[in-house]
Amino acid sequence: MTAPADALHWLALEAIPGLGPDAARRLFEHFPDAKSVFDAPVGLLKPIVGEPLASAIAQGVDAARHQDALTWLAEPGNHFLPCTDPAYPEALRNLPDPPAWLYIKGDPAWLARPMIAIVGSRNATPQGKRDARAFAQALAEAGLTVVSGLAEGIDAAAHEGGLAGQGRSVAVVGTGLDRIYPAKNRDLAHKMAEQGAIVSEFALGTPPRPGHFPRRNRIISGLALGTLVIEAAPDSGSLITAKLAAEQGREVFALPGSIHSPLSRGCHALIKQGAKLVESAEDILEELRFQWAPTYVTATEPPETDVLLGLMGPEPVGLDALVAGSGLTVDTVSAMLLAHELNGKVAALPGGLYQRLY
Missing domain, CATH: 3.40.50.450 (Rossmann fold)
Structure with a gap:
């Protein structure tokens, strides 16, 4: 699946100003695809989406206007998935306001x-x-x-x-x-x-x-x-x-x-x-009642034996507080903080603050 057979009609429908998910949903309660929408007489469209949108649809499809998008869709890995396609995600189909179409770059199978x-x-x-x-x-x-x-x-x-x-x-x-x-x-x-x-x-x-x-x-x-x-x-x-x-x-x-x-x-x-x-x-x-792998991440870890890390938690702390809490000199604390930064255990934040990374 790269694009539906009537991709041009879908692109033309999408380009109509003011035609959002609600109007599109109403259209596809009556028509099986985008081409059928454009083939419909304006009198049939007016009760569904109103006169302004019906008149815009009745103007038809300008192929030249959508050539760039068709070229993009022809490239490997690029897809257009309308809501009428069986591959459209069921999780979205049941939303109150599902998107009428999705552009996808990559593998559409991930969405299922x-x-x-x-x-x-x-x-x-x-x-x-x-x-x-x-x-x-x-x-x-x-x-x-x-x-x-x-x-x-x-x-x-x-x-x-x-x-x-x-x-x-x-x-x-x-x-x-x-x-x-x-x-x-x-x-x-x-x-x-x-x-x-x-x-x-x-x-x-x-x-x-x-x-x-x-x-x-x-x-x-x-x-x-x-x-x-x-x-x-x-x-x-x-x-x-x-x-x-x-x-x-x-x-x-x-x-x-x-x-x-x-x-x-x-x-x-x-x-x-x-x-x-x-x-x-x-x-x-x-x-979620989802079977999990035997290893998983926790947001906490055992107490740290390093005196400086032991004073640091998730909340940012200043150099003065670390000096006062550790009883060490400013130079010693600064050197230890630098070492912990290099080891990925501490992050330096704006304002002279430091935060422990777990």
Whole structure:
């Protein structure tokens, strides 16, 4: 499957201004495919989608306008999957507002496999990104495909972990698939196209617009059995994904954090509202009743014998506090912190703060 036989008609239908998922759903309650829509008399279309859309459809198909998209679809690994196709994901088909079509770069088969969504802050802490990678890898190795939004921070870390866990990761983006946003994730996107899939309901050439990202979140949550939120401020877009997941009847999970961290407040709010608090990948797999691999990640580890690491937790701490707590000199503490940074145990943060990485 690369594109339906009437790909040109689908592209023309998609290009009609104002024809969103609701209007498309109404059309396909009456017509089997896009070509049948364009073949229908305008009088038959008006009661279904209204006069403006019916008149736009009646203008027919301009093949030249869609030649670039047809060329893109002809390239290996590029696909167009309409909602009328039997391969369209059942998980999306039953949503209140399913996308009428999906552009896919990669392997469409990934969309039919059990998924877990992992989302969170774009401005994630080093520990948050490390947790996202570890949870994603453990869940992928257990057989779940990791789906997220290719954003900076938690999303990117989750994709990296999913790819490390047998290449199981799918990205749902808020742009056309001929654009990569953010640009710094270009290499990650290319790797996902080779080992997983990138998905969008937006036409080729669509730039990143603020309204697109909340809209794509319903697809992220809709594809997954559940959504795990790792680090989220109270106004985080990842909370929209969690809300959508709950409305769609999916499970919602949240990783707790320090009560002093703004990035923990969104997760703590979700837990108060009924999200399952998780400390390990096993917690998620048990809730989903999904058989897991014998090894899994936890969010904690045994007490550290190193005096400096023993003073450090998930909450960032300053040099002065470490000097006072350890009884060591400033030079000694600074040298130890540098060594721990090089060993991947500590991260230096803005403002002269340090955070332990578990």
